[in-house]
Amino acid sequence: MLHLPAHHHAGHEANAPLLFPEYKTTRLRSPKNDLILVPQRLGEITGPVFGNADIAKGENDMTHANGGEAQGQRIIVHGRVLDSAGKPIPDTLIEVWQANAGGRYRHKMDSWPAPLDPHFNGVARCLTDKQGHYEFTTIKPGAYPWGNHHNAWRPAHIHFSLFGQAFTQRLVTQMYFPDDPFFFQDPIYNSVPEAARERMISTFDYDHTRDNWAVGFKFDIVLRGQDATPFEDPEGH
Numbered sequence: 001m002l003h004l005p006a007h008h009h010a011g012h013e014a015n016a017p018l019l020f021p022e023y024k025t026t027r028l029r030s031p032k033n034d035l036i037l038v039p040q041r042l043g044e045i046t047g048p049v050f051g052n053a054d055i056a057k058g059e060n061d062m063t064h065a066n067g068g069e070a071q072g073q074r075i076i077v078h079g080r081v082l083d084s085a086g087k088p089i090p091d092t093l094i095e096v097w098q099a100n101a102g103g104r105y106r107h108k109m110d111s112w113p114a115p116l117d118p119h120f121n122g123v124a125r126c127l128t129d130k131q132g133h134y135e136f137t138t139i140k141p142g143a144y145p146w147g148n149h150h151n152a153w154r155p156a157h158i159h160f161s162l163f164g165q166a167f168t169q170r171l172v173t174q175m176y177f178p179d180d181p182f183f184f185q186d187p188i189y190n191s192v193p194e195a196a197r198e199r200m201i202s203t204f205d206y207d208h209t210r211d212n213w214a215v216g217f218k219f220d221i222v223l224r225g226q227d228a229t230p231f232e233d234p235e236g237h
Contacts, residue, residue: 054093055125055126062098062122062123062139064119065121070139071117072100074139074214075217077096078136080131082222089128094125094127094134094160096124096136097122098122100141101117101139102142103142106120106122140215141157143156156177157174158174160172173200176189199229
């Protein structure tokens with residue numbers, strides 16, 4: 001079962017505020033009135049249930065698409081999904097999406113003049129195993145400009161979406177890479193309280209690096225408690 005994010009439990013100080021003026025779009029997106037809790041109905045908390053039959057072989061590999069191999073540095077991103085007691089969360093659907101090695105998304109709204117890679121779609125998914133482990137093979141994404149402020153660049157990152165037993169239990173976060181030079185000016189990263197920012201940064205994992213193939217990074221996701229990974233607040237979106 002996917003637990004609720006830290007906003008609802010101890011550790012809520014890890015999440016970014018709904019309004020962070022330096023992140024300009026929150027000025028329009030953040031609610032102006034008090035939030036109202038809408039009770040979940042039975043159908044929202046009992047399905048759909050994701051199983052192994054829903055995940056096709058190879059869906060966790062972004063390095064091959066459309067008959068060819070993606071350009072860029074191959075990386076293996078792995079980790080565990082855990083609860084506040086360190087217990088694994090099994091059979092949880094994880095979806096990821098990201099820009100290519102040049103920092104461009106395969107999306108019609110992304111029009112900045114970095115090259116599109118015809119063999120990189122930038123999306124993948126998998127289920128955690130019984131011990132909460134997951135793994136993706138992908139290309140290290142590039143930084144990209146995004147117009148929030150003068151000379152604004154997003155640090156290299158991968159978007160994570162986690163599902164529980166229903167779509168209403170979706171949680172969204174971002175994974176960053178160690179020592180990124182753009183952390184200092186990125187309001188999305190800096191909107192998270194300083195003490196919790198490192199929870200969004202992966203660690204280089206030499207033991208998971210594969211000889212002559214790919215570099216390893218580890219990113220554990222904690223779904224609740226004082227060590228919870230910062231998430232987008234589902235009540236504010």
